[in-house]
Amino acid sequence: MDAYFCTLTGGGWYSPYDDRYIDGSRGLDIDYLVPLAEAWDSGAYGWSPAEREAYANDLGDARALIAVSAASNRSKADQDPTTWLPPAAGYRCQYITDWVPDKLRWGLSIDADEQTALP
Numbered sequence: 185m186d187a188y189f190c191t192l193t194g195g196g197w198y199s200p201y202d203d204r205y206i207d208g209s210r211g212l213d214i215d216y217l218v219p220l221a222e223a224w225d226s227g228a229y230g231w232s233p234a235e236r237e238a239y240a241n242d243l244g245d246a247r248a249l250i251a252v253s254a255a256s257n258r259s260k261a262d263q264d265p266t267t268w269l270p271p272a273a274g275y276r277c278q279y280i281t282d283w284v285p286d287k288l289r290w291g292l293s294i295d296a297d298e299q300t301a302l303p
Contacts, residue, residue, distance in 0.1 A: 215249070219264075
C-alpha cells in the first residue's frame, strides 16, 4: 500500500504507547493503528486504489491514526498484537480495544493468532 505522510509542527505531544510527553514534533510519528502491511495481509490487497488511499488517510475515526513517539512506532513497524503491544502496560487494553473496531470498520480479517492474542 502507498503511504501518505503528514508533517506536524509545534506544540507538546503525549505518546500513549510509551507514556511520555514529547516537546515539538520531531520525535513523533503518525501511526496507523492497524499498519498498512497488516491491513494488506488482512484483505486490503483486494481494495481499489481509492479504497487504499481512503484507509491511508482515514480521519473518520480518531482511533485509526495516532501521534506516538517515533521510537515506539518504529519498534511496532508492521506488527499486530500477536507480536507487539505498547511498552506502556497501562495503554495495552486501550490499544487492543481500538484494534478490533478499526479492523471491523474496514472489513479486515482477524487471523487465528490475532484472535488468540486479543482478550
